[in-house]
Amino acid sequence: MAATTRPTVSKSSLLSKKQLLLFTRGTVFPLVMLVGAIVIIGLPLLMAVLWSLVNPDFPWSYPDIFPTHLSLFQWDFVFRFTDITKAILTSYTIATLATLLAFILSLTPSYAIANYDFPGKETIRIIVLLPIILPGMVVALFLSRVFQFLGLSQSLLGLVLGHTLLGLPYMLRLLSTSFEAIPREIGDAASNLGATNFYRFRDVYIPMLLPGIFAGSIFTFITSLEEFSLTFVIGTPTYQTIPTILFAFLGYHFVRTNAAVVSLILMVPNVILLFIADRFLKTDFLTAAYGKL
Amino acid sequence: MASITIKNLVKKYGDTTVVNNVNLSVNDGEFITLLGPSGCGKTTTLRAIAGLVEIDDGEIYLDDRLINDLPPHRRSTAMVFQSYALFPHMSVRDNVAFGLRMQKIPKSERDDRVEEVLQMLGLEELADRGPGQLSGGQQQRVAVARAIVTHPVVLLFDEPLSNLDLKLRERLRIDIRELQRRLKITSVYVTHDQAEALVISDRIAIMDRGKIIQCADPVTIYSRPANAFTADFIGQASIIKARVIESNEYGCTVETPIGKLVSSDRPKGASNSVMVCWRPEEITLYQKEHDNRIEAKIESNIFMGNLTDLFVNVNGTSLRVQMGGSVNLQPGDKIVLGLSKDKLRVIEADV
Amino acid sequence: MTKKNHTLTILLLLFPGVGYIALMLAAVLVMTVLQSMGLFNFTGVSQFGFQEWVEVFNQQTWDAFAYSTKVAFASSLMCMILAYPLALFLRREFLAKKYFTAVIRMPLFMPALVAAFLILNVIAYHGIFNEFLIRLGIIREPLRLTHDDWGLGVVGIQIWKNLPFQTLIVTSVLASIQSDLENAAKNLGAGPWQVFRDILFPLSIPGIVTGVVLVFIGIFGDYAINTVAGPKYPPSLAIRMYANANIFNDWGQAACIAIIIIISSMIYTWIITRVARFATR
Numbered sequence: 001m002a003a004t005t006r007p008t009v010s011k012s013s014l015l016s017k018k019q020l021l022l023f024t025r026g027t028v029f030p031l032v033m034l035v036g037a038i039v040i041i042g043l044p045l046l047m048a049v050l051w052s053l054v055n056p057d058f059p060w061s062y063p064d065i066f067p068t069h070l071s072l073f074q075w076d077f078v079f080r081f082t083d084i085t086k087a088i089l090t091s092y093t094i095a096t097l098a099t100l101l102a103f104i105l106s107l108t109p110s111y112a113i114a115n116y117d118f119p120g121k122e123t124i125r126i127i128v129l130l131p132i133i134l135p136g137m138v139v140a141l142f143l144s145r146v147f148q149f150l151g152l153s154q155s156l157l158g159l160v161l162g163h164t165l166l167g168l169p170y171m172l173r174l175l176s177t178s179f180e181a182i183p184r185e186i187g188d189a190a191s192n193l194g195a196t197n198f199y200r201f202r203d204v205y206i207p208m209l210l211p212g213i214f215a216g217s218i219f220t221f222i223t224s225l226e227e228f229s230l231t232f233v234i235g236t237p238t239y240q241t242i243p244t245i246l247f248a249f250l251g252y253h254f255v256r257t258n259a260a261v262v263s264l265i266l267m268v269p270n271v272i273l274l275f276i277a278d279r280f281l282k283t284d285f286l287t288a289a290y291g292k293l
Numbered sequence: 294m295a296s297i298t299i300k301n302l303v304k305k306y307g308d309t310t311v312v313n314n315v316n317l318s319v320n321d322g323e324f325i326t327l328l329g330p331s332g333c334g335k336t337t338t339l340r341a342i343a344g345l346v347e348i349d350d351g352e353i354y355l356d357d358r359l360i361n362d363l364p365p366h367r368r369s370t371a372m373v374f375q376s377y378a379l380f381p382h383m384s385v386r387d388n389v390a391f392g393l394r395m396q397k398i399p400k401s402e403r404d405d406r407v408e409e410v411l412q413m414l415g416l417e418e419l420a421d422r423g424p425g426q427l428s429g430g431q432q433q434r435v436a437v438a439r440a441i442v443t444h445p446v447v448l449l450f451d452e453p454l455s456n457l458d459l460k461l462r463e464r465l466r467i468d469i470r471e472l473q474r475r476l477k478i479t480s481v482y483v484t485h486d487q488a489e490a491l492v493i494s495d496r497i498a499i500m501d502r503g504k505i506i507q508c509a510d511p512v513t514i515y516s517r518p519a520n521a522f523t524a525d526f527i528g529q530a531s532i533i534k535a536r537v538i539e540s541n542e543y544g545c546t547v548e549t550p551i552g553k554l555v556s557s558d559r560p561k562g563a564s565n566s567v568m569v570c571w572r573p574e575e576i577t578l579y580q581k582e583h584d585n586r587i588e589a590k591i592e593s594n595i596f597m598g599n600l601t602d603l604f605v606n607v608n609g610t611s612l613r614v615q616m617g618g619s620v621n622l623q624p625g626d627k628i629v630l631g632l633s634k635d636k637l638r639v640i641e642a643d644v
Numbered sequence: 645m646t647k648k649n650h651t652l653t654i655l656l657l658l659f660p661g662v663g664y665i666a667l668m669l670a671a672v673l674v675m676t677v678l679q680s681m682g683l684f685n686f687t688g689v690s691q692f693g694f695q696e697w698v699e700v701f702n703q704q705t706w707d708a709f710a711y712s713t714k715v716a717f718a719s720s721l722m723c724m725i726l727a728y729p730l731a732l733f734l735r736r737e738f739l740a741k742k743y744f745t746a747v748i749r750m751p752l753f754m755p756a757l758v759a760a761f762l763i764l765n766v767i768a769y770h771g772i773f774n775e776f777l778i779r780l781g782i783i784r785e786p787l788r789l790t791h792d793d794w795g796l797g798v799v800g801i802q803i804w805k806n807l808p809f810q811t812l813i814v815t816s817v818l819a820s821i822q823s824d825l826e827n828a829a830k831n832l833g834a835g836p837w838q839v840f841r842d843i844l845f846p847l848s849i850p851g852i853v854t855g856v857v858l859v860f861i862g863i864f865g866d867y868a869i870n871t872v873a874g875p876k877y878p879p880s881l882a883i884r885m886y887a888n889a890n891i892f893n894d895w896g897q898a899a900c901i902a903i904i905i906i907i908s909s910m911i912y913t914w915i916i917t918r919v920a921r922f923a924t925r
Contacts (some may be wrong), residue, residue, distance in 0.1 A: 135865025395833030
């Protein structure tokens with residue numbers, strides 16, 4: 001940055017050209033950007049919230065900018081007359097099971113990736129990333145075919161297995177980053193003091209890994225909650241999750257108010273969970289999860 | 294080539310004042326070193342000259358020109374960075390040519406000047422390599438080449454040798470000084486290595502906690518340190534508290550834990566509480582000519598090759614005495630030491 | 645531990661997670677390829693051969709392919725054009741930076757469907773965006789931005805959704821560039837534009853490329869957003885694939901399109917990395 005002396009506001013000429021320029025640069029511009037950001041990001045959200053609060057007796061239509069009366073009718077409606085409650089249950093059940101499974105499956109591979117060098121490590125890194133890189137609908141469609149062949153179609157097990165597949169890349173990445181952060185010697189010290197592999201894991205590694213486990217779990221959980229393509233192809237119509245219900249309201253029966261309500265249901269837990277993650281963990285995890293540089 | 298004048302420079306980071314009212318004048322063609330421990334503000338001062346740091350108060354002049362509001366790319370103050378900061382995606386040649394490109398020097402002149410500088414620093418064979426393929430010393434030379442090819446009016450060095458091993462450092466610092474003498478560019482050099490500063494500088498400005506303590510040529514700094522800090526930072530010093538008993542125009546007498554001593558120095562301030570200091574190599578075995586006679590007992594004898602460090606005890610005070618070669622004295626032996634009065638300096642406790 | 649035991653141990657350790665992924669994806673791949681060759685036709689005749697491939701290269705497939713490429717290219721490009729300056733802006737400290745950063749990050753946590761819905765709402769024919777433009781007198785008739793033939797709605801949604809991610813990546817990459825490099829450039833006379841052109845940009849490309857590829861491929865193979873806001877014709881490649889499979893029950897065709905999507909993605913990845921390498925020199 002240019003080294004200029006910070007201007008002392010001279011009492012005589014309050015708005016000299018240079019001070020005006022600096023004021024614009026330092027105050028006006030960031031504020032404009034902030035307002036712009038709030039409008040571009042916040043406005044769509046606001047619209048959704050408003051749509052979810054529309055009073056059916058006073059339909060919100062053109063040319064009103066905002067609905068004239070608000071009510072919780074839509075929320076009540078959605079919860080009573082759609083399958084949303086079942087979908088919420090299904091979503092969170094699958095997410096929990098998938099996260100658990102992903103965690104169990106990731107423990108030993110992350111350890112190996114972090115602590116050993118072996119030929120083909122780069123290939124393994126790519127394989128691990130594939131579920132995220134491959135187009136979702138492609139994997140969804142043909143995995144469903146495989147499941148059909150195996151009799152897993154339209155089954156909860158199939159859904160959990162599929163969601164685990166999509167969550168593993170995050171869990172593996174975040175866990176191996178965590179493992180890498182543990183100095184090699186700590187494990188050696190534990191062995192040296194008599195700990196078997198089991199105790200080494202349980203009493204030394206796992207406590208030190210907790211932030212990574214936390215982060216990995218959050219990402220996997222959220223990925224599962226948000227997952228659409230796979231659930232749509234494998235689960236519908238037997239099993240509905242929040243995203244598939246939302247899709248129904250967006251596609252075949254476009255009911256804007258229902259869609260608004262479900263969108264908010266889908267979003268709020270995510271935001272809360274990620275706020276927690278952001279607060280308690282370093283942001284490195286964010287970039288580490290998103291297929292690093 | 295230009296002179297540099299810094300007036301009342303102030304820089305704060307949050308609540309910490311890193312540069313606290315620094316005043317400095319550097320003459321045209323002079324090589325001045327900013328010397329001090331880490332955190333003393335020397336690098337910040339250097340970067341302020343380059344324009345890489347926004348200052349809170351003060352003025353910086355190149356010759357008579359106030360450059361406070363000049364952005365860094367318009368000052369002609371080329372810098373050699375501690376990390377060299379060579380552009381990793383460019384070859385040595387392109388790195389060196391960069392500044393000329395920015396000055397929009399036409400290609401043919403550019404190429405000629407680059408060649409000339411590469412030869413001056415012995416880099417012709419490495420011209421097409423990338424920085425990653427060079428050793429530390431080579432990278433350092435490229436950094437210097439890149440800076441001087443732009444014909445700056447001021448050269449700035451930010452601890453350029455601190456990442457190199459000792460032998461290389463000792464050789465390169467002389468090379469840098471020779472180069473500067475040849476080119477006669479005003480140079481400001483930052484280091485924490487006092488031996489380096491003594492070897493290469495026309496003048497040394499010692500800094501501590503944001504202030505310049507003393508600014509003088511190496512000999513003066515070494516033999517007439519202004520205070521305890523300087524005495525201790527440059528070379529080694531034995532420093533003890535003293536009380537002035539008597540003083541006249543030829544010197545003074547002081548009472549110290551190791552006895553009464555005479556000095557040809559006069560106390561500077563009004564106070565009778567002062568400190569006195571001398572260099573470990575200036576106190577030796579007592580001879581008649583010595584004005585001060587000190588009886589001591591050997592605590593330890595440490596042979597260091599070309600020197601011996603003797604730690605002695607005088608009435609409970611530990612002193613360090615340095616002698617050449619090896620000394621055949623053991624712990625417990627008695628020794629009589631002597632110190633001339635012109636080697637015993639009277640200094641203030643702290644600025 | 646002997647060498648052989650060592651390798652065995654590593655394989656065993658890796659197996660649960662990595663093996664899980666590898667096995668499932670291998671199964672998917674095999675199924676896709678075989679179906680494209682006419683096998684595994686659960687309804688109808690299974691006949692091994694290239695007939696599916698002969699059939700798939702038709703006008704509709706090409707239209708879908710061209711459309712998907714166009715949307716992916718336009719969205720990624722626009723997204724990067726917006727993200728880079730934003731990232732540069734975010735390097736310094738400025739008023740209310742914390743709030744700005746928080747707001748900018750919101751779409752990061754949003755699933756694609758929700759993003760689609762939110763933007764759909766705003767840019768709908770009678771939505772607030774059109775209203776705003778009409779009231780300002782910029783246009784007289786509302787613009788058709790959803791289900792439009794060009795795919796503007798989809799592009800808008802994709803840009804909105806991917807901008808935070810791209811910005812995050814660029815910010816991260818820029819932060820990893822040693823700050824003294826920039827200082828050295830300035831010191832040698834480079835003004836802000838030259839610092840960007842000669843130092844920041846070339847050094848940032850290798851890091852950004854991965855992000856660009858991910859975004860591009862994601863948009864290219866998109867199903868959900870195109871269903872919700874895309875044109876009736878041409879559909880995206882993924883929609884065409886899905887329709888073939890679950891509406892026309894023509895899994896052979898669907899499999900071929902799937903393979904087309906995957907191979908195109910690989911080719912595009914290669915192209916993008918090549919271009920990046922070219923831009924770095």
